Amino acid sequence: MKSEAEALIELISSARGARKPSLANRETEEVLNIALATLIELAVANDRIDRLERLVAQLRGEDVSALRDITYEGDVAEERQQATDGLLMRAMRIMLDPREEAVTEKAAD
Amino acid sequence: MKVRDVQHAVLPQTTVEERSRQGAVVALRRLLNAKVRPRNVEIYDSEAAPAFAERHGRRPQSEEEIREAFLMAPSYRLWSAANRSAQEMIWVSVGQPIYRDLDRMEAVTEELMHSPARRGSLTLDPSYDPSPEVADVDIHLQPGGYGMDRGENDVVAGALYELGGNVFSFGQGIGRGDSKAGVILRLLEEAFTGFKPARMLDIGCSAGAASAAYAAHWPDVEVHALDLGAGMLRYAHARAESLGVAVHFHQMDASSLTFEDDSFDLVVSHNLMHEIGEEKRQAMIRESFRVVRPGGVVIHQDVAIRNPPTLVHQVERDWDTHWNGEVHWATYATADLKADMIAAGFPADTVIEHDLAALSGMMNNRWYAISGRKPGQDNNG
Numbered sequence: 086m087k088s089e090a091e092a093l094i095e096l097i098s099s100a101r102g103a104r105k106p107s108l109a110n111r112e113t114e115e116v117l118n119i120a121l122a123t124l125i126e127l128a129v130a131n132d133r134i135d136r137l138e139r140l141v142a143q144l145r146g147e148d149v150s151a152l153r154d155i156t157y158e159g160d161v162a163e164e165r166q167q168a169t170d171g172l173l174m175r176a177m178r179i180m181l182d183p184r185e186e187a188v189t190e191k192a193a194d
Numbered sequence: 195m196k197v198r199d200v201q202h203a204v205l206p207q208t209t210v211e212e213r214s215r216q217g218a219v220v221a222l223r224r225l226l227n228a229k230v231r232p233r234n235v236e237i238y239d240s241e242a243a244p245a246f247a248e249r250h251g252r253r254p255q256s257e258e259e260i261r262e263a264f265l266m267a268p269s270y271r272l273w274s275a276a277n278r279s280a281q282e283m284i285w286v287s288v289g290q291p292i293y294r295d296l297d298r299m300e301a302v303t304e305e306l307m308h309s310p311a312r313r314g315s316l317t318l319d320p321s322y323d324p325s326p327e328v329a330d331v332d333i334h335l336q337p338g339g340y341g342m343d344r345g346e347n348d349v350v351a352g353a354l355y356e357l358g359g360n361v362f363s364f365g366q367g368i369g370r371g372d373s374k375a376g377v378i379l380r381l382l383e384e385a386f387t388g389f390k391p392a393r394m395l396d397i398g399c400s401a402g403a404a405s406a407a408y409a410a411h412w413p414d415v416e417v418h419a420l421d422l423g424a425g426m427l428r429y430a431h432a433r434a435e436s437l438g439v440a441v442h443f444h445q446m447d448a449s450s451l452t453f454e455d456d457s458f459d460l461v462v463s464h465n466l467m468h469e470i471g472e473e474k475r476q477a478m479i480r481e482s483f484r485v486v487r488p489g490g491v492v493i494h495q496d497v498a499i500r501n502p503p504t505l506v507h508q509v510e511r512d513w514d515t516h517w518n519g520e521v522h523w524a525t526y527a528t529a530d531l532k533a534d535m536i537a538a539g540f541p542a543d544t545v546i547e548h549d550l551a552a553l554s555g556m557m558n559n560r561w562y563a564i565s566g567r568k569p570g571q572d573n574n575g
């Protein structure tokens with residue numbers, strides 16, 4: 086049996102034809118593709134967390150909604166807030182980057 | 195037998211994560227189709243046509259100008275880019291388990307193809323070069339296309355088609371339980387009461403989902419099916435054997451059949467016409483007339499994208515031609531199929547276009563079909 090990555094390489098390299106972008110530039114379109122693929126992977130991870138939560142609830146003999154019904158307070162609330170702020174900062178980094186756009190030489194024409 | 199989601203031995207064994215991923219792509223497609231795409235025609239009025247008018251000093255007139263206008267609207271472009279990406283992710287989500295599990299699938303295929311207990315058959319034609327107008331294109335972006343053949347026991351094209359079809363159709367809103375064969379069986383009951391074939395043909399069968407459904411519905415009918423791709427047909431054959439139904443698969447071009455004149459009672463095609471060009475289609479329809487017996491029935495079924503209300507709707511529908519490898523989408527959508535049927539020999543009064551409800555659609559899905567009957571004494575069946 087092949088690994089996931091090997092299987093994907095085989096699939097990806099079998100595609101034919103020209104890829105016409107819809108957005109005004111190709112880089113933007115490629116970044117959109119990466120973002121959407123990441124979105125799908127997030128859904129996959131959420132399903133996995135859900136499975137674990139259900140398993141834990143079952144092992145504890147309680148309803149999964151009871152397991153999930155945790156209200157954050159005090160230090161724990163602060164810790165979660167900081168984690169969320171960190172996550173957003175990582176995701177939004179580019180919008181805060183102070184560097185100006187450099188004028189790049191286009192490929193020699 | 196339900197056509198989709200049928201469990202059989204040639205399917206790849208998928209992990210729970212792979213199924214999660216397929217489910218997520220389905221959800222993304224459904225959102226894009228049901229919530230985002232319907233805004234395209236409004237976007238045309240609010241963004242596209244005004245942007246065109248600003249540049250050219252007049253409103254768009256022709257199809258080309260309407261297409262140009264659409265592409266001036268950022269919201270349309272974003273939908274288009276996301277839709278293309280979602281389509282590509284369908285193939286990633288089903289292609290990963292297929293290529294991962296391929297050794298086992300090929301071994302199972304070999305076993306089923308040579309099993310002494312097999313009920314149907316497979317006839318490949320090594321001298322046939324699959325029609326390039328289809329085989330050279332990755333239609334709806336299926337990597338490698340319909341004609342891909344990677345050697346002896348290869349089944350990748352068939353597996354991609356079946357699994358991609360499950361994900362794709364669900365995202366479109368065609369219910370999982372839906373069966374195009376079921377719709378045609380219902381049409382036969384309603385419009386051709388009492389007609390039952392002894393021998394039938396399914397043209398352009400792909401993974402043989404409909405062919406197997408006919409064989410399951412009518413165990414005593416001799417079911418033949420054909421397609422151009424060897425990888426597609428090996429999969430279809432092994433799939434049917436694994437399901438325990440008898441179908442005879444042939445590698446053959448739809449426009450030039452090797453069957454005798456008057457040799458079938460019923461000839462059908464499902465979703466084939468939109469995949470082929472005009473000449474192929476006309477030849478295919480002529481062949482369906484030739485091989486059906488006098489009094490026999492021919493039904494060509496396909497997607498209900500014909501007769502859009504306006505040119506703007508037509509251009510919007512035509513997205514698939516330009517971004518989804520559906521090179522013959524527009525040719526089909528605007529073809530005069532009644533004229534093709536009559537030119538093939540069907541008497542005009544037997545040629546009927548049908549607007550058919552899916553068996554269990556989610557978004558009021560509909561199918562198009564056109565039927566004809568070859569003149570002759572025996573109209574009973």
Ligand SMILES: C[S@@+](CC[C@H](N)C(=O)[O-])C[C@H]1O[C@@H](n2cnc3c(N)ncnc32)[C@H](O)[C@@H]1O
Nearest residue numbers: 325328340398399400421422447448464465466
């Ligand atoms: C969209 S698929 C439809 C499959 C199937 N009937 C179904 O409804 O699921 C169209 C099929 O027609 C086949 N096809 C296209 N052109 C053909 C030709 N000239 N001769 C035989 N098969 C052809 C393709 O290989 C493909 O498998």
